[in-house]
Amino acid sequence: MGRGRLSSFDTMPTEAEGIIAWASQELSDRERTQTDIYAEFVEKCEALMKEHRGELEFRIPSFSSFNRYSIRMAKLTRRLDETRAVVAALSERFDPKDADDLTVMTVETIKSMVLHMLADHDDKLLPKDVMQLASAIRQAQQAQSASTYRRAKTMEFLEEAVETVAKMKGMTAETSEAIKRQILGVVN
Incomplete structure (x- = not known):
């Protein structure tokens, strides 16, 4: 099965990619x-x-081709914006661990969406379209990395706080470790 007729944007030379972008x-x-x-x-x-x-x-x-291109790009942009908005709204409702889990899930969803879009439209995507999809993946991975870093720093802070309180209250190291295991799920 063929890919069908090329759009007028598909037939533009590579020298015009900057103008299209x-x-x-x-x-x-x-x-x-x-x-x-x-x-x-x-x-x-x-x-x-x-x-x-x-x-x-x-x-x-033509203007009608430009309009179709504009609509296609608007759909892609809207889909990515909706995904970001859903993630932002959901992450506000969860505690940090749930938010981290949600971030991981969202990153995987975004990756999946991008791969599906590439599979569905690989014959219609322009290099700048692929660049935008790659940017979406990179931003999602950066969010995941930031979430992981934030969680690690929070854990460090909470461990130090438990140790400080334990020392101030004269608790043993065993009691401090038990508190950490209960509160943080940390085992040293």
């Missing part, structure tokens, strides 16, 4: 109208062809 960023910023962005997109494409003095000719996507 710029348009994608402008669309996701939501500060300008699509019509204004498209007009500048056309200008940039024409300038690129002029710069190459006839050695680079390509068909500039």
